[in-house]
Amino acid sequence: MAPKNKFTREEMVNAALQVVRGKGIDALTAKALAEELGTSTQPVFTCFATMDAVKEEVRAAAERVYDGYAAEGLRQDIPFRGFGLQYVRFAKEEPELYKLLFLTKAEGDFDAMGAMKRSQAKVRPYMEQTYHISAGDADRYFRDLWLVVHSIATLIVTGACPYSDKEIGQILAGFSLSICKAIKEVPGFTDENFDAEKPFRILTEK
Numbered sequence: 001m002a003p004k005n006k007f008t009r010e011e012m013v014n015a016a017l018q019v020v021r022g023k024g025i026d027a028l029t030a031k032a033l034a035e036e037l038g039t040s041t042q043p044v045f046t047c048f049a050t051m052d053a054v055k056e057e058v059r060a061a062a063e064r065v066y067d068g069y070a071a072e073g074l075r076q077d078i079p080f081r082g083f084g085l086q087y088v089r090f091a092k093e094e095p096e097l098y099k100l101l102f103l104t105k106a107e108g109d110f111d112a113m114g115a116m117k118r119s120q121a122k123v124r125p126y127m128e129q130t131y132h133i134s135a136g137d138a139d140r141y142f143r144d145l146w147l148v149v150h151s152i153a154t155l156i157v158t159g160a161c162p163y164s165d166k167e168i169g170q171i172l173a174g175f176s177l178s179i180c181k182a183i184k185e186v187p188g189f190t191d192e193n194f195d196a197e198k199p200f201r202i203l204t205e206k
Contacts, residue, residue: 007043013057017065020058024096025104028055062097066090070119079126080142083119084149084172091153098157102150116146137183140190144179148172 007015015036019028030041030051037043048054069090076082091098102112120142127138152168155161163171188194 007037007039007047009047009057012037012044012047012054013061016054016058017061020062020100021094021096025055025058025100028058059100062094062100065094065097066101066115070115070122074119074122074126078130080123080145081172081176083123084145085169087146087149088153088156088168091156095157098153103154103157112150116143116150120146131180131183133183134190137190141176141179141183145172145176148175 012033016028016033019032019036023032028051030044033044033054034041044054069086070083073079073082073084073086076085101115105111120139123142124135124138127133127141128135131138131141133141149172152161152163152171182189182199186194186199
């Protein structure tokens with residue numbers, strides 16, 4: 001009979017998550033995990049067949065951390081704005097988890113675009129109600145704003161973001177206003193069946 005492992009699977013995954021939070025997914029080795037647990041590598045391989053299996057569970061744990069940030073944003077008075085601010089906050093507070101989830105190629109649909117689509121579905125009803133727009137308009141609105149949010153978050157985790165929290169809020173507000181105005185006032189904007197030159201010409205002639 002194999003000896004009983006003194007660490008639960010959950011404890012091992014939590015320890016592995018801490019290694020990744022501090023040093024990134026590439027630093028997650030059997031030795032690093034054992035050191036985090038204060039033991040030898042034997043308990044690790046008693047619980048997990050391979051380190052790839054550990055990394056799969058760490059990714060799932062990182063997804064749950066991200067989901068907590070997103071859920072908090074969606075509870076705010078303006079859910080889609082709240083989501084955007086929480087996305088940026090996640091990047092600031094959990095840069096290595098952000099890199100793992102959104103800057104590392106993954107199997108399945110939990111990558112940057114997959115996360116965007118799931119959040120989009122959650123925010124859609126609030127946007128329809130708040131802005132009196134269709135589901136298609138809401139999806140376009142959210143997608144375009146998310147592209148800006150993802151860009152800012154990526155700048156943050158790569159150490160290249162020169163903007164303060166206040167400036168980020170202003171960027172998101174300005175872009176959000178622009179998209180909302182385009183959806184409301186430019187015929188065919190959402191389905192991209194519009195003449196881009198005409199509205200630009202009207203604006204520049206004023």
